[in-house]
Amino acid sequence: MERLDLIDLQKRLECAVNEAFKEPCWVRAEISRMDVRNGHCHLELVQKEPQTDKLLAKAQAVIWAGVFSMLSPFFRTTADMELRAGLQVLLCVEPRFHALYGLSLVVSDIDPSYTLGGLELERRKTLERLEREGILNMNRELPFPRIPLRLAVISSPTAAGYQDFTNHLGASCFGFLIKLYPALMQGSDAPDSIIKAMEQVANTAIPFDLLIMIRGGGAVADLHCYDNYDLAAHIAQFPLPVITGIGHQRDTHIADRVAAMSLKTPTAVADFLAGLLEQEEDSLIQLSHRLERAVYNRISRENQDLGHMLKDIKGAVRWLVQQHAHTLDILEQRIRKNNPLTLLEKGYSLTLCEGKTIRDAAMLKPGDKVHTVVRKGAFDAMVENVEL
Numbered sequence: 022m023e024r025l026d027l028i029d030l031q032k033r034l035e036c037a038v039n040e041a042f043k044e045p046c047w048v049r050a051e052i053s054r055m056d057v058r059n060g061h062c063h064l065e066l067v068q069k070e071p072q073t074d075k076l077l078a079k080a081q082a083v084i085w086a087g088v089f090s091m092l093s094p095f096f097r098t099t100a101d102m103e104l105r106a107g108l109q110v111l112l113c114v115e116p117r118f119h120a121l122y123g124l125s126l127v128v129s130d131i132d133p134s135y136t137l138g139g140l141e142l143e144r145r146k147t148l149e150r151l152e153r154e155g156i157l158n159m160n161r162e163l164p165f166p167r168i169p170l171r172l173a174v175i176s177s178p179t180a181a182g183y184q185d186f187t188n189h190l191g192a193s194c195f196g197f198l199i200k201l202y203p204a205l206m207q208g209s210d211a212p213d214s215i216i217k218a219m220e221q222v223a224n225t226a227i228p229f230d231l232l233i234m235i236r237g238g239g240a241v242a243d244l245h246c247y248d249n250y251d252l253a254a255h256i257a258q259f260p261l262p263v264i265t266g267i268g269h270q271r272d273t274h275i276a277d278r279v280a281a282m283s284l285k286t287p288t289a290v291a292d293f294l295a296g297l298l299e300q301e302e303d304s305l306i307q308l309s310h311r312l313e314r315a316v317y318n319r320i321s322r323e324n325q326d327l328g329h330m331l332k333d334i335k336g337a338v339r340w341l342v343q344q345h346a347h348t349l350d351i352l353e354q355r356i357r358k359n360n361p362l363t364l365l366e367k368g369y370s371l372t373l374c375e376g377k378t379i380r381d382a383a384m385l386k387p388g389d390k391v392h393t394v395v396r397k398g399a400f401d402a403m404v405e406n407v408e409l
Contacts, residue, residue, distance in 0.1 A: 031120035038118040045115045060086030082126035100133035109139035156257040169230040171198045173222040182237030182287035189291030195298045206236035212249040235266040235287040247274035266290035365396040
């Protein structure tokens with residue numbers, strides 16, 4: 022068995038590597054760690070088993086400063102994101118073995134289209150998982166409030182987008198209640214921070230109408246956290262309708278897809294909410310006008326009906342009077358006929374004793390004083406004799 026010094030072994034490995042890779046090769050891997058020092062970009066590349074995420078391979082790579090100064094803006098411009106840990110990449114590398122530092126992969130080029138394809142594949146897998154679990158459209162199916170005044174807002178308190186949102190709502194004439202739940206709104210730590218804020222909203226005693234998730238403008242690369250499965254699952258299953266306004270103009274992220282509503286910017290969210298209440302106010306004003314007209318018309322109809330009724334009553338009374346005029350004439354004749362004055366006109370007289378009308382001579386006795394009324398005048402007399 023051959024015995025070697027370590028330096029001899031390392032030099033032999035260096036020769037073997039250099040002999041095996043006389044030209045650069047393209048390597049598919051995931052960036053698990055990335056560190057930029059003195060302009061040089063140091064990477065830790067890994068490959069995992071797709072089903073279990075078991076680590077299958079790991080290697081160190083470096084992009085020297087001269088190359089990194091060109092690759093970094095090229096990747097940012099082409100892929101619309103920053104090169105960062107967590108991305109699937111296709112790198113052109115030259116394997117190099119150094120006796121002191123070991124194996125290293127020197128990166129000379131990168132293919133942004135591979136990364137974009139990997140991200141899109143992950144997005145599709147996430148959407149398929151959400152749909153398979155039956156939660157993709159849960160938040161969209163919640164009833165949307167007609168008058169959303171109580172708003173729970175997840176945002177960075179120092180973000181310009183949050184200030185724009187509150188300023189727009191404050192300029193409206195409606196009394197919005199806004200409660201801020203601070204969270205990181207970009208970067209790899211954003212999903213966990215937002216989920217924590219969502220749990221605080223869910224556990225509060227305030228009966229919020231909506232959950233608003235907003236951030237201001239920024240690099241597009243900062244928005245890839247909104248394709249995170251855990252964040253999307255929490256939004257989809259949240260008990261309140263969620264509106265997102267995360268400041269992008271072109272792309273739609275999974276968080277937007279599962280939310281009840283997605284708008285481009287925080288200002289657009291504020292304008293939408295104020296517009297809802299303006300429409301409701303207009304509807305109430307129109308309703309009050311219709312009610313006013315209806316009451317006026319009802320009173321007018323009632324007055325017309327009352328006028329017709331009074332006219333009908335007068336007509337009925339007149340008809341009744343006409344119908345009973347003959348009877349009234351007969352009654353009047355009877356009254357006149359039975360009037361004592363009428364009898365006196367015919368020569369009859371009326372005799373009274375102590376205020377009582379004398380109809381029978383038996384009611385008198387000699388010596389009674391009587392008072393007799395005739396057509397013209399009256400006289401007193403004393404009874405001398407009574408004949409029965």
